[in-house]
Amino acid sequence: MNGTIIDVAATGFAPTKPQVSLFEALDLISSTTFSGALWGISFGLYILCARAVRPQLKEAHHRRNIKFTFAYTSVVIACDTILLATTAWLTQQAFIGHADFPGGPSEFENQNLYSEPTGVAHMTFSVIIDVLTLGIQLWRLWVVWASSRWAVFVMIPCVLVSLAFVAKLSVVDLISNLLLPFLPDLYPPERRSTVFAAVLVLQLVITVLITLLIIVRLMLIRRRHINLMGEESDVSKQYTSIAAMLIESYALESAWSLAGMVAYFLKSQAISALFLDCEVHIKVVAYLLVLYRVSSGRGWNRRAERQISTLHWDHGRELTVSSTEVATTMSVMFPDATRVESTLVPTISHSAV
Numbered sequence: 529m530n531g532t533i534i535d536v537a538a539t540g541f542a543p544t545k546p547q548v549s550l551f552e553a554l555d556l557i558s559s560t561t562f563s564g565a566l567w568g569i570s571f572g573l574y575i576l577c578a579r580a581v582r583p584q585l586k587e588a589h590h591r592r593n594i595k596f597t598f599a600y601t602s603v604v605i606a607c608d609t610i611l612l613a614t615t616a617w618l619t620q621q622a623f624i625g626h627a628d629f630p631g632g633p634s635e636f637e638n639q640n641l642y643s644e645p646t647g648v649a650h651m652t653f654s655v656i657i658d659v660l661t662l663g664i665q666l667w668r669l670w671v672v673w674a675s676s677r678w679a680v681f682v683m684i685p686c687v688l689v690s691l692a693f694v695a696k697l698s699v700v701d702l703i704s705n706l707l708l709p710f711l712p713d714l715y716p717p718e719r720r721s722t723v724f725a726a727v728l729v730l731q732l733v734i735t736v737l738i739t740l741l742i743i744v745r746l747m748l749i750r751r752r753h754i755n756l757m758g759e760e761s762d763v764s765k766q767y768t769s770i771a772a773m774l775i776e777s778y779a780l781e782s783a784w785s786l787a788g789m790v791a792y793f794l795k796s797q798a799i800s801a802l803f804l805d806c807e808v809h810i811k812v813v814a815y816l817l818v819l820y821r822v823s824s825g826r827g828w829n830r831r832a833e834r835q836i837s838t839l840h841w842d843h844g845r846e847l848t849v850s851s852t853e854v855a856t857t858m859s860v861m862f863p864d865a866t867r868v869e870s871t872l873v874p875t876i877s878h879s880a881v
Contacts, residue, residue, distance in 0.1 A: 566809035
Protein backbone atom coordinates (compact mmCIF):
# COMPACT_ATOMS: atom_id res chain seq x y z
CA MET A 529 0.00 0.00 0.00
CA ASN A 530 1.25 3.48 -0.74
CA GLY A 531 -0.88 5.16 1.90
CA THR A 532 -3.36 6.63 -0.58
CA ILE A 533 -6.96 6.59 0.66
CA ILE A 534 -9.59 5.89 -1.99
CA ASP A 535 -12.94 7.55 -1.30
CA VAL A 536 -15.39 5.00 -2.72
CA ALA A 537 -18.35 7.32 -2.21
CA ALA A 538 -16.65 10.05 -4.22
CA THR A 539 -15.32 7.87 -7.03
CA GLY A 540 -18.40 5.66 -7.31
CA PHE A 541 -16.30 2.68 -8.30
CA ALA A 542 -13.97 0.54 -6.22
CA PRO A 543 -12.28 -2.28 -8.13
CA THR A 544 -12.28 -5.52 -6.21
CA LYS A 545 -9.38 -7.21 -8.06
CA PRO A 546 -6.19 -5.78 -9.57
CA GLN A 547 -6.90 -7.61 -12.82
CA VAL A 548 -10.36 -6.10 -13.09
CA SER A 549 -8.94 -2.66 -12.28
CA LEU A 550 -6.30 -2.99 -15.01
CA PHE A 551 -8.90 -4.24 -17.48
CA GLU A 552 -11.21 -1.30 -16.79
CA ALA A 553 -8.34 1.17 -17.06
CA LEU A 554 -7.04 -0.17 -20.38
CA ASP A 555 -10.58 -0.52 -21.71
CA LEU A 556 -11.15 3.16 -20.95
CA ILE A 557 -7.83 4.20 -22.52
CA SER A 558 -8.40 2.16 -25.69
CA SER A 559 -11.96 3.46 -26.08
CA THR A 560 -10.96 7.10 -25.69
CA THR A 561 -7.29 8.00 -26.11
CA PHE A 562 -6.19 5.30 -28.55
CA SER A 563 -9.36 5.36 -30.63
CA GLY A 564 -9.24 9.15 -30.85
CA ALA A 565 -5.57 9.15 -31.84
CA LEU A 566 -6.12 6.54 -34.55
CA TRP A 567 -9.11 8.47 -35.90
CA GLY A 568 -6.94 11.59 -36.02
CA ILE A 569 -4.32 9.70 -38.05
CA SER A 570 -7.02 8.39 -40.40
CA PHE A 571 -8.55 11.80 -40.93
CA GLY A 572 -5.13 13.34 -41.53
CA LEU A 573 -4.36 10.70 -44.17
CA TYR A 574 -7.77 11.33 -45.72
CA ILE A 575 -7.01 15.05 -46.10
CA LEU A 576 -3.57 14.29 -47.54
CA CYS A 577 -5.12 11.88 -50.04
CA ALA A 578 -7.67 14.49 -51.09
CA ARG A 579 -4.91 17.04 -51.69
CA ALA A 580 -2.81 14.52 -53.61
CA VAL A 581 -5.55 13.38 -56.00
CA ARG A 582 -6.99 16.83 -56.66
CA PRO A 583 -4.51 17.70 -59.46
CA GLN A 584 -5.16 14.29 -61.06
CA LEU A 585 -8.81 15.19 -61.62
CA LYS A 586 -7.64 17.21 -64.62
CA GLU A 587 -6.74 13.95 -66.39
CA ALA A 588 -9.96 12.88 -68.09
CA HIS A 589 -9.03 9.20 -68.45
CA HIS A 590 -8.57 8.80 -64.66
CA ARG A 591 -11.22 11.22 -63.41
CA ARG A 592 -13.97 8.61 -63.03
CA ASN A 593 -11.72 6.20 -61.12
CA ILE A 594 -10.48 8.91 -58.79
CA LYS A 595 -14.01 10.15 -58.04
CA PHE A 596 -15.18 6.63 -57.26
CA THR A 597 -12.18 5.97 -55.01
CA PHE A 598 -12.61 9.28 -53.18
CA ALA A 599 -16.34 8.66 -52.66
CA TYR A 600 -15.62 5.16 -51.34
CA THR A 601 -12.98 6.53 -48.97
CA SER A 602 -15.35 9.28 -47.80
CA VAL A 603 -17.90 6.64 -46.81
CA VAL A 604 -15.22 4.74 -44.86
CA ILE A 605 -14.03 7.84 -42.98
CA ALA A 606 -17.63 8.92 -42.27
CA CYS A 607 -18.43 5.51 -40.77
CA ASP A 608 -15.22 5.68 -38.73
CA THR A 609 -16.23 9.10 -37.40
CA ILE A 610 -19.68 7.88 -36.37
CA LEU A 611 -18.09 4.84 -34.75
CA LEU A 612 -15.81 7.08 -32.69
CA ALA A 613 -18.76 9.24 -31.61
CA THR A 614 -20.84 6.24 -30.51
CA THR A 615 -17.82 4.80 -28.68
CA ALA A 616 -17.44 8.07 -26.76
CA TRP A 617 -21.14 8.04 -25.80
CA LEU A 618 -21.03 4.40 -24.65
CA THR A 619 -17.88 5.05 -22.64
CA GLN A 620 -19.44 8.09 -20.97
CA GLN A 621 -22.56 6.17 -20.01
CA ALA A 622 -20.58 3.22 -18.62
CA PHE A 623 -17.64 4.88 -16.87
CA ILE A 624 -19.30 8.10 -15.68
CA GLY A 625 -23.01 7.45 -15.49
CA HIS A 626 -22.81 3.90 -14.10
CA ALA A 627 -19.32 3.55 -12.64
CA ASP A 628 -20.70 1.78 -9.54
CA PHE A 629 -22.46 -0.97 -11.50
CA PRO A 630 -21.77 -4.48 -10.07
CA GLY A 631 -18.99 -5.98 -12.15
CA GLY A 632 -17.73 -2.63 -13.33
CA PRO A 633 -18.53 -0.22 -16.16
CA SER A 634 -17.66 -2.73 -18.88
CA GLU A 635 -20.17 -5.19 -17.50
CA PHE A 636 -22.86 -2.51 -17.57
CA GLU A 637 -21.86 -1.71 -21.14
CA ASN A 638 -22.16 -5.34 -22.21
CA GLN A 639 -25.47 -5.98 -20.44
CA ASN A 640 -27.39 -2.82 -21.18
CA LEU A 641 -25.99 -0.43 -23.76
CA TYR A 642 -25.82 -2.59 -26.90
CA SER A 643 -29.59 -2.99 -26.96
CA GLU A 644 -30.04 0.80 -27.09
CA PRO A 645 -30.09 2.77 -30.38
CA THR A 646 -26.58 4.16 -29.91
CA GLY A 647 -25.22 0.71 -29.13
CA VAL A 648 -26.94 -0.73 -32.21
CA ALA A 649 -25.48 2.09 -34.32
CA HIS A 650 -22.04 1.37 -32.87
CA MET A 651 -22.17 -2.30 -33.85
CA THR A 652 -23.73 -1.54 -37.24
CA PHE A 653 -21.05 0.93 -38.31
CA SER A 654 -18.34 -1.37 -37.02
CA VAL A 655 -19.68 -4.12 -39.29
CA ILE A 656 -19.95 -1.68 -42.22
CA ILE A 657 -16.29 -0.65 -41.85
CA ASP A 658 -15.21 -4.28 -41.69
CA VAL A 659 -17.18 -5.07 -44.85
CA LEU A 660 -15.88 -2.01 -46.74
CA THR A 661 -12.22 -2.61 -45.89
CA LEU A 662 -12.55 -6.33 -46.61
CA GLY A 663 -14.31 -5.59 -49.90
CA ILE A 664 -11.47 -3.37 -51.12
CA GLN A 665 -8.93 -6.07 -50.27
CA LEU A 666 -10.89 -8.68 -52.23
CA TRP A 667 -11.22 -6.28 -55.16
CA ARG A 668 -7.47 -5.68 -55.23
CA LEU A 669 -6.90 -9.42 -55.18
CA TRP A 670 -9.30 -9.93 -58.10
CA VAL A 671 -7.78 -7.12 -60.15
CA VAL A 672 -4.28 -8.52 -59.68
CA TRP A 673 -5.20 -12.13 -60.49
CA ALA A 674 -7.93 -11.55 -63.11
CA SER A 675 -5.62 -12.20 -66.07
CA SER A 676 -4.35 -15.50 -64.66
CA ARG A 677 -5.82 -18.91 -65.38
CA TRP A 678 -5.59 -19.57 -61.62
CA ALA A 679 -7.81 -16.60 -60.73
CA VAL A 680 -10.87 -18.67 -59.79
CA PHE A 681 -8.84 -21.04 -57.61
CA VAL A 682 -7.25 -18.10 -55.83
CA MET A 683 -10.49 -16.18 -55.29
CA ILE A 684 -12.79 -19.00 -54.12
CA PRO A 685 -11.07 -19.78 -50.78
CA CYS A 686 -10.56 -16.09 -50.02
CA VAL A 687 -14.21 -15.28 -50.76
CA LEU A 688 -15.43 -18.22 -48.66
CA VAL A 689 -13.32 -17.21 -45.67
CA SER A 690 -14.48 -13.61 -46.08
CA LEU A 691 -18.13 -14.66 -46.24
CA ALA A 692 -17.69 -16.65 -43.03
CA PHE A 693 -16.18 -13.59 -41.39
CA VAL A 694 -18.97 -11.27 -42.58
CA ALA A 695 -21.63 -13.79 -41.53
CA LYS A 696 -20.18 -13.87 -38.05
CA LEU A 697 -20.10 -10.08 -37.86
CA SER A 698 -23.62 -9.50 -39.14
CA VAL A 699 -25.46 -12.48 -37.68
CA VAL A 700 -23.65 -13.45 -34.50
CA ASP A 701 -22.53 -10.01 -33.34
CA LEU A 702 -25.28 -7.72 -34.50
CA ILE A 703 -28.42 -9.87 -34.38
CA SER A 704 -27.44 -11.90 -31.32
CA ASN A 705 -26.57 -8.81 -29.29
CA LEU A 706 -29.89 -7.24 -30.23
CA LEU A 707 -31.79 -10.32 -29.09
CA LEU A 708 -29.61 -11.01 -26.04
CA PRO A 709 -31.68 -8.94 -23.56
CA PHE A 710 -34.84 -10.80 -24.60
CA LEU A 711 -33.35 -14.28 -25.13
CA PRO A 712 -30.39 -14.64 -22.74
CA ASP A 713 -29.95 -18.34 -23.56
CA LEU A 714 -29.54 -17.62 -27.28
CA TYR A 715 -25.90 -16.63 -26.99
CA PRO A 716 -24.40 -18.00 -23.72
CA PRO A 717 -20.96 -16.75 -22.59
CA GLU A 718 -19.14 -20.00 -23.42
CA ARG A 719 -20.45 -19.98 -27.00
CA ARG A 720 -19.67 -16.29 -27.30
CA SER A 721 -16.06 -16.94 -26.30
CA THR A 722 -15.64 -19.75 -28.83
CA VAL A 723 -17.10 -17.76 -31.71
CA PHE A 724 -15.06 -14.69 -30.82
CA ALA A 725 -11.86 -16.74 -30.83
CA ALA A 726 -12.77 -18.11 -34.26
CA VAL A 727 -13.35 -14.66 -35.71
CA LEU A 728 -10.00 -13.42 -34.41
CA VAL A 729 -8.27 -16.21 -36.31
CA LEU A 730 -10.36 -15.62 -39.44
CA GLN A 731 -9.60 -11.92 -39.39
CA LEU A 732 -5.84 -12.45 -39.25
CA VAL A 733 -5.93 -15.20 -41.88
CA ILE A 734 -7.88 -13.01 -44.32
CA THR A 735 -5.49 -10.05 -44.06
CA VAL A 736 -2.33 -12.14 -44.32
CA LEU A 737 -3.65 -14.43 -47.07
CA ILE A 738 -4.95 -11.68 -49.36
CA THR A 739 -1.83 -9.54 -48.95
CA LEU A 740 0.42 -12.55 -49.57
CA LEU A 741 -1.46 -13.59 -52.72
CA ILE A 742 -1.30 -10.07 -54.16
CA ILE A 743 2.43 -9.89 -53.49
CA VAL A 744 3.03 -13.33 -55.04
CA ARG A 745 1.21 -12.28 -58.21
CA LEU A 746 3.13 -8.99 -58.47
CA MET A 747 6.44 -10.81 -58.01
CA LEU A 748 5.53 -13.33 -60.73
CA ILE A 749 4.73 -10.51 -63.15
CA ARG A 750 7.96 -8.76 -62.14
CA ARG A 751 9.96 -11.92 -62.86
CA ARG A 752 8.34 -12.20 -66.27
CA HIS A 753 9.35 -8.65 -67.17
CA ILE A 754 12.91 -9.31 -66.05
CA ASN A 755 12.98 -12.42 -68.26
CA LEU A 756 11.69 -10.37 -71.21
CA MET A 757 14.17 -7.54 -70.74
CA GLY A 758 17.12 -9.64 -69.66
CA GLU A 759 17.73 -7.44 -66.61
CA GLU A 760 15.87 -5.52 -63.93
CA SER A 761 14.44 -2.22 -65.16
CA ASP A 762 12.46 0.69 -63.74
CA VAL A 763 9.32 -1.16 -64.77
CA SER A 764 10.11 -4.27 -62.72
CA LYS A 765 11.13 -2.10 -59.77
CA GLN A 766 7.61 -0.65 -59.71
CA TYR A 767 6.20 -4.08 -58.84
CA THR A 768 8.67 -4.36 -55.97
CA SER A 769 7.62 -0.90 -54.79
CA ILE A 770 3.94 -1.84 -54.79
CA ALA A 771 4.64 -5.09 -52.92
CA ALA A 772 6.69 -3.23 -50.30
CA MET A 773 3.91 -0.66 -49.96
CA LEU A 774 1.32 -3.35 -49.25
CA ILE A 775 3.60 -5.12 -46.77
CA GLU A 776 4.34 -1.91 -44.88
CA SER A 777 0.70 -0.84 -44.74
CA TYR A 778 -0.90 -4.16 -43.80
CA ALA A 779 1.90 -5.27 -41.48
CA LEU A 780 0.43 -2.81 -38.97
CA GLU A 781 -3.03 -4.38 -39.19
CA SER A 782 -1.65 -7.93 -39.08
CA ALA A 783 0.63 -7.23 -36.11
CA TRP A 784 -2.19 -5.50 -34.23
CA SER A 785 -4.59 -8.40 -34.86
CA LEU A 786 -1.94 -10.95 -33.88
CA ALA A 787 -1.17 -9.14 -30.62
CA GLY A 788 -4.85 -8.96 -29.71
CA MET A 789 -5.40 -12.61 -30.61
CA VAL A 790 -2.41 -13.82 -28.57
CA ALA A 791 -3.51 -11.76 -25.56
CA TYR A 792 -7.04 -13.16 -25.86
CA PHE A 793 -5.87 -16.78 -26.02
CA LEU A 794 -3.58 -16.17 -23.06
CA LYS A 795 -6.69 -14.94 -21.22
CA SER A 796 -5.21 -11.51 -20.59
CA GLN A 797 -8.39 -9.46 -20.66
CA ALA A 798 -6.64 -6.18 -20.03
CA ILE A 799 -4.12 -6.44 -22.89
CA SER A 800 -6.62 -7.94 -25.34
CA ALA A 801 -9.05 -5.07 -24.64
CA LEU A 802 -6.29 -2.59 -25.44
CA PHE A 803 -5.77 -4.08 -28.92
CA LEU A 804 -9.22 -5.36 -29.88
CA ASP A 805 -11.14 -2.18 -29.01
CA CYS A 806 -9.09 -0.23 -31.57
CA GLU A 807 -8.91 -2.89 -34.28
CA VAL A 808 -11.54 -1.35 -36.56
CA HIS A 809 -9.71 1.99 -36.50
CA ILE A 810 -6.46 0.21 -37.38
CA LYS A 811 -8.12 -1.24 -40.49
CA VAL A 812 -9.08 2.24 -41.63
CA VAL A 813 -5.52 3.48 -41.06
CA ALA A 814 -4.08 0.57 -43.08
CA TYR A 815 -6.53 1.22 -45.93
CA LEU A 816 -5.70 4.94 -46.02
CA LEU A 817 -1.96 4.28 -45.86
CA VAL A 818 -2.15 2.35 -49.12
CA LEU A 819 -4.38 5.00 -50.68
CA TYR A 820 -2.06 7.83 -49.64
CA ARG A 821 1.06 6.14 -50.98
CA VAL A 822 -0.60 5.45 -54.32
CA SER A 823 -2.24 8.88 -54.63
CA SER A 824 1.10 10.56 -53.90
CA GLY A 825 2.74 8.62 -56.74
CA ARG A 826 4.75 6.10 -54.73
CA GLY A 827 2.90 3.03 -55.96
CA TRP A 828 2.99 3.70 -59.70
CA ASN A 829 4.08 6.51 -61.98
CA ARG A 830 3.38 7.67 -65.50
CA ARG A 831 6.98 7.06 -66.66
CA ALA A 832 6.75 3.39 -65.74
CA GLU A 833 3.35 3.18 -67.43
CA ARG A 834 4.80 4.48 -70.69
CA GLN A 835 7.75 2.11 -70.42
CA ILE A 836 5.62 -0.91 -69.75
CA SER A 837 3.36 -0.16 -72.73
CA THR A 838 6.20 -0.29 -75.29
CA LEU A 839 9.21 -2.39 -74.32
CA HIS A 840 12.06 -2.47 -76.84
CA TRP A 841 14.64 -5.17 -77.42
CA ASP A 842 18.16 -4.23 -78.45
CA HIS A 843 17.55 -5.42 -82.00
CA GLY A 844 14.70 -2.92 -82.40
CA ARG A 845 11.73 -5.31 -82.38
CA GLU A 846 8.87 -3.71 -80.43
CA LEU A 847 7.10 -5.81 -77.84
CA THR A 848 3.94 -4.73 -76.06
CA VAL A 849 2.97 -6.04 -72.66
CA SER A 850 -0.41 -7.38 -71.64
CA SER A 851 -2.90 -4.55 -71.23
CA THR A 852 -4.51 -6.52 -68.42
CA GLU A 853 -1.28 -6.39 -66.45
CA VAL A 854 -1.05 -2.62 -66.85
CA ALA A 855 -4.64 -2.30 -65.68
CA THR A 856 -3.77 -4.70 -62.87
CA THR A 857 -1.03 -2.50 -61.47
CA MET A 858 -2.90 0.74 -62.04
CA SER A 859 -5.98 -0.71 -60.37
CA VAL A 860 -4.35 -1.90 -57.16
CA MET A 861 -5.85 1.14 -55.49
CA PHE A 862 -8.64 2.41 -57.76
CA PRO A 863 -11.64 0.08 -57.30
CA ASP A 864 -13.36 1.17 -60.49
CA ALA A 865 -10.35 0.89 -62.78
CA THR A 866 -11.72 -1.70 -65.19
CA ARG A 867 -11.17 0.19 -68.43
CA VAL A 868 -8.10 -0.92 -70.40
CA GLU A 869 -6.10 1.65 -72.30
CA SER A 870 -6.80 1.30 -76.02
CA THR A 871 -3.18 1.98 -76.91
CA LEU A 872 -1.98 -1.25 -75.32
CA VAL A 873 -2.10 -4.50 -77.25
CA PRO A 874 -2.00 -7.81 -75.35
CA THR A 875 0.65 -10.11 -76.78
CA ILE A 876 1.98 -12.12 -73.83
CA SER A 877 0.88 -15.75 -73.66
CA HIS A 878 -2.35 -16.35 -71.76
CA SER A 879 -0.85 -19.43 -70.13
CA ALA A 880 1.58 -17.38 -68.08
CA VAL A 881 1.03 -17.68 -64.35
